[in-house]
Amino acid sequence: MTSLRAAAMWAALAVAIVGPLAVAATSPLLEWRGPVYISAGFAGIIAMACLLLQPLLAGGALPGLALRQSRIVHRIVGAGLFLAIVWHVGALWITSPPDVVDALLFRSPTPFSAWGVIAMWAAFAAAALAALRKRIRLRPMTWRRLHASLAALCVGGSAVHAVLIDGTMGTVSKWMLCALSVAATIKLIVDLRIWSPRARRDA
Amino acid sequence: MSVIDRRTLVATASSALILGTAGLLSPARAKGVAPTPSMRGGSNNYRPGAPIVTRIGGGGFWMSGTVRRAGDGAPLAGQRVQIWAHTTEGHERDPHSHGATLTDANGAFRLEMPQIVPAFGQAHGHLALESRDFQTVFLRPVMRDPSATSLTADFVLQPA
DSSP states (O other), rough: OOOOHHHHHHHHHHHHHHHHHHHHHHHHGGSSSOOOHHHHHHHHHHHHHHHHHHHHHHOOTTTTOOOHHHHHHHHHHHHHHHHHHHHHHHHHHOOHHHHHHHHHTTOOHHHHHHHHHHHHHHHHHHHHHHHHHHHHHEEEHHHHHHHHHHHHHHHHHHHHHHHHOOOSOOHHHHHHHHHHHHHHHHHHHHHTTTTSOOOOOOO | OOOOHHHHHHHHHHHHHHHHTTTTOOOTTTOBBBBOOOOOOTTTOOOOTTTOOOOOOOOOOOEEEEEEBBBBBOOSSSEEEEEEEEETTTTTSSSEEEEEEEEOOTSEEEEEEEOOOOOOOOBBBEEEEEOOOOEEEEEOOOOOTTSSSSSEOEEEBOOO
């Protein structure tokens, strides 16, 4: 990869992540929200940004990072994603407990809540699978298929969750971030041939 | 009991269908006005006994609607409706975001409150009908246009 292409890719990634954060930081809705509720929104956007980084890191797609380093960063970002989700849900709980209880019990009137909760559990399961990888001793390909399926469910669920919400993220920046993370996830699953019988073992 | 032949049945059913789909079926002639079921999440952040107020906060936004009796659809006067929402002046949980009003002789209510703003993903309001004589109903109407300056919600109540 040429240095120009590498620079372009990092710049695009920076725009995709900083864009939604910048739009959210200037949202008029912030004026009418308390600090805890505001932090819940930003934790959600940071989690969405992690969901764009994760497939890129898992596939070693970011220029200048060798696959080995990339996978280490993938684990760190994964831990960050976990914390962002916990913060998002926790701060929403403090803001309006009954709305969060409804969401967690799948009896919320808003369909995006259910998608968010599905994505949360998929992320937690994918994280648990990663944390227990050595202990549960699955065959590498089985582990990868499980982890990738849960991650894909998390990315898809989160994208639907975010797109249906009328919140602080701008429509364009939100759609862009969601579309990019879905595209990166699909590309990785296709490239690693996760579901083909002759899956790549080298990557 | 009168015997209903097939022709009468078909004619009645089709006219009911036409009137019904056209929304022209008058409440008085209908077999019964169905009671309004509570909406999911309607009771979230409800505060029992919120005071009757002339206006919630600084106002600028109107919540209105009607309260009728199930069956005959008669308007119900003097019914206490509690209203609350996430507005420009506070969160749903804040006591000052809540207020109640009473229906007039025509079963209508109207309360001025601060502008509702999107929260928890949607711009929405909450209404509770607290009555000794009727079953409690909680509504959670959603604003199609988050910048709208009014919202309506109608209740049809069942005796307690």
